[in-house]
Amino acid sequence: MNVLIVHAHPEPRSFNTALRDHSVKILDDHGHAVKVSDLYAMGFNPVAGPADFGDRADPDYLVYALEQRHGHEMGTLAPDIAAEIEKLMWCDLLILHFPLYWFSVPAILKGWIDRVLISGLTYGGRRFYDQGGLKGKRAMLTLTLGGREHMLDSDAAIHGRLNDMLKPLLQGTLAYTGMTVLPPFVAWHVPYVDDATRAGYLDAYGERLRTLDSLAPLTFPSLDTFDDAMRPK
Amino acid sequence: MNVLIVHAHPEPRSFNTALRDHSVKILDDHGHAVKVSDLYAMGFNPVAGPADFGDRADPDYLVYALEQRHGHEMGTLAPDIAAEIEKLMWCDLLILHFPLYWFSVPAILKGWIDRVLISGLTYGGRRFYDQGGLKGKRAMLTLTLGGREHMLDSDAAIHGRLNDMLKPLLQGTLAYTGMTVLPPFVAWHVPYVDDATRAGYLDAYGERLRTLDSLAPLTFPSLDTFDDAMRPK
Numbered sequence: 485m486n487v488l489i490v491h492a493h494p495e496p497r498s499f500n501t502a503l504r505d506h507s508v509k510i511l512d513d514h515g516h517a518v519k520v521s522d523l524y525a526m527g528f529n530p531v532a533g534p535a536d537f538g539d540r541a542d543p544d545y546l547v548y549a550l551e552q553r554h555g556h557e558m559g560t561l562a563p564d565i566a567a568e569i570e571k572l573m574w575c576d577l578l579i580l581h582f583p584l585y586w587f588s589v590p591a592i593l594k595g596w597i598d599r600v601l602i603s604g605l606t607y608g609g610r611r612f613y614d615q616g617g618l619k620g621k622r623a624m625l626t627l628t629l630g631g632r633e634h635m636l637d638s639d640a641a642i643h644g645r646l647n648d649m650l651k652p653l654l655q656g657t658l659a660y661t662g663m664t665v666l667p668p669f670v671a672w673h674v675p676y677v678d679d680a681t682r683a684g685y686l687d688a689y690g691e692r693l694r695t696l697d698s699l700a701p702l703t704f705p706s707l708d709t710f711d712d713a714m715r716p717k
Numbered sequence: 718m719n720v721l722i723v724h725a726h727p728e729p730r731s732f733n734t735a736l737r738d739h740s741v742k743i744l745d746d747h748g749h750a751v752k753v754s755d756l757y758a759m760g761f762n763p764v765a766g767p768a769d770f771g772d773r774a775d776p777d778y779l780v781y782a783l784e785q786r787h788g789h790e791m792g793t794l795a796p797d798i799a800a801e802i803e804k805l806m807w808c809d810l811l812i813l814h815f816p817l818y819w820f821s822v823p824a825i826l827k828g829w830i831d832r833v834l835i836s837g838l839t840y841g842g843r844r845f846y847d848q849g850g851l852k853g854k855r856a857m858l859t860l861t862l863g864g865r866e867h868m869l870d871s872d873a874a875i876h877g878r879l880n881d882m883l884k885p886l887l888q889g890t891l892a893y894t895g896m897t898v899l900p901p902f903v904a905w906h907v908p909y910v911d912d913a914t915r916a917g918y919l920d921a922y923g924e925r926l927r928t929l930d931s932l933a934p935l936t937f938p939s940l941d942t943f944d945d946a947m948r949p950k
Contacts, residue, residue: 494766495779530763530824533727546728547908549863587889588821591763591828598818613875630782635947642846642938642947649889652882656820675780705875714868714875 485516488575492523492582492593499674499682500583500628503689507579507626510690519571523592529564530595536562553604561602568600577622577696578663580653583674584629587649597657606661614706616662622696623663625653626689628674646670647702659704666699718749721808725756725815725826732907732915733816733861736922740812740859743923752804756825762797763828769795786837794835801833810855810929811896813886816907817862820882830890839894847939849895855929856896858886859922861907879903880935892937899932 489507493500504520511518521528534540537551538560555561561569572578582589589597601607606617636646647654650668658665669692671685692699711717722740726733737753744751754761767779771794774787788794794802805811815822822830834840839850869879880887883901891898902925904918925932944950 494781497778524764524766530828531757532818532823532825533757545730548727585765585831586827586834586893587885588827590765591824591831592765594819594821594827595763595824598824601819632947640949642943642949643889644884648881649885651877652820652885656876656882660819710875714865716873716875 485511485577486575487511487516487518487577487579488521488571489518489579489581490521490523490593490596492590492596494524494590496525498583499671499685500581503626503628503671503686504581506686507581507689507693510693514694519575521568521571521596523596528592528596530592530598532595532598536565536599538562549603549608552602553608556602556604565599565602568596569602569605572600572606572618575621577624578658579624579626580658581626582628584627584631587643589653601657601661610707612660612662612707613704614662614708616660619662621663622666622701623658624666624696625650625658625668627668628671630673630675633670633672654702655704659702665702665704666696667702718744718810719808720744720749720751720810720812721754721804722751722812722814723754723756723826723829725823725829727757727823729758731816732904732918733814736859736861736904736919737814739919740814740922740926743926747927752808754801754804754829756829761825761829763825763831765828765831769798769832771795782836782841785835786841789835789837798832798835801829802835802838805833805839805851808854810857811891812857812859813891814859815861817860817864820876822886834890834894843940845893845895845940846937847895847941849893852895854896855899855934856891857899857929858883858891858901860901861904863906863908866903866905887935888937892935898935898937899929900935 491504508518532548534546537555539558541554582593611617635641636643654665669689709717724737741751765781770784770788772791815826844850868874869876887898902922942950
């Protein structure tokens with residue numbers, strides 16, 4: 485299995501980064517090939533803009549998704565985007581690995597999504613959800629956060645359910661592009677827990693990575709149940 | 718009323734930008750004071766990182782929220798962050814104005830949230846939701862998107878409900894910091910509609926801005942109904 489870990493944490497000595505390093509070792513020990521895009525270490529540019537295109541279908545008016553399609557067809561996407569797309573297409577499993585910022589990904593990782601998951605390849609026209617361009621790949625979120633599980637484990641919890649907060653990522657991004665989405669791996673309350681608890685998270689994540697095939701994926705819409713205007717049949 | 722519009726669109730000639738300009742005129746005509754943070758025009762840096770702090774509580778290990786608190790107390794936050802905080806604290810109404818990217822804000826705007834909504838001022842400890850640091854201010858999302866309303870108007874719609882997709886923003890960001898959250902203003906199917914429909918969106922947005930006081934805000938959790946461990950009472 486080829487695994488791409490897209491990682492975003494500003495502190496190289498963080499527990500989040502240790503969890504990433506641990507996962508690389510576990511995956512490597514099990515014979516998988518692993519690539520890591522460490523966005524902070526790469527100085528990745530997260531801002532979608534005109535400089536992303538070496539050639540423009542319309543130099544005077546930027547429609548970002550149309551220029552993504554044009555740039556992909558012509559091979560004129562910016563080199564940093566093209567390099568990430570190559571890793572994305574290589575992988576069988578994509579892991580987005582991050583600390584939760586405002587119940588979402590840090591901006592540097594949002595920019596990886598904005599710039600790398602290009603129209604014309606990962607989605608476009610009727611190619612989304614179970615017809616998405618990345619069909620056949622699996623994806624997973626791995627996140628650390630400050631909150632406790634009881635704050636995000638039911639409709640009555642103070643923030644509701646974690647997977648509802650993550651809906652734009654789980655459904656609107658990963659499932660939208662056709663990937664099979666595994667349940668998120670979550671390390672709770674990280675800044676406040678003791679070393680034994682952190683060691684427990686490392687062990688649990690190792691176990692998770694060894695048993696991916698036994699996990700039931702999350703379920704999302706199928707285009708089969710919608711008509712051509714995307715209304716429910 | 719003082720209004721801060723935080724705007725993120727890479728094409729200055731876009732309809733999204735025209736909608737922003739229209740709103741500035743309407744608000745100005747009605748005697749409100751308006752400031753615009755045009756993140757693309759400013760070249761705003763969205764990446765939360767060590768350079769955000771002129772002085773560090775801990776120079777060796779970055780805990781971003783702790784350094785936000787320290788930097789705010791010491792007055793040593795990076796100048797671009799301090800300038801945005803000053804506008805934020807000045808405003809009575811915050812409008813985040815953007816095209817929907819992956820059912821969320823573009824990365825440049827996510828970075829404004831990550832870097833400007835600092836711990837120790839906008840939230841921290843038990844200061845969140847109806848006890849949040851920005852209590853008394855109102856906030857609204859104004860967004861343009863390619864999808865049609867029937868794709869996001871019910872649980873049975875292909876993407877579910879728009880406000881569920883926007884939950885990390887509406888609840889997890891705006892309400893979390895204590896702001897009163899107004900319903901989003903949405904212009905649907907923008908790349909595909911005719912000029913008359915676009916003109917209709919401009920009119921509808923003008924009407925929305927003239928009638929903000931008559932809008933029922935969205936509802937979110939109150940800390941009164943949770944105990945000290947944030948479990949439901």
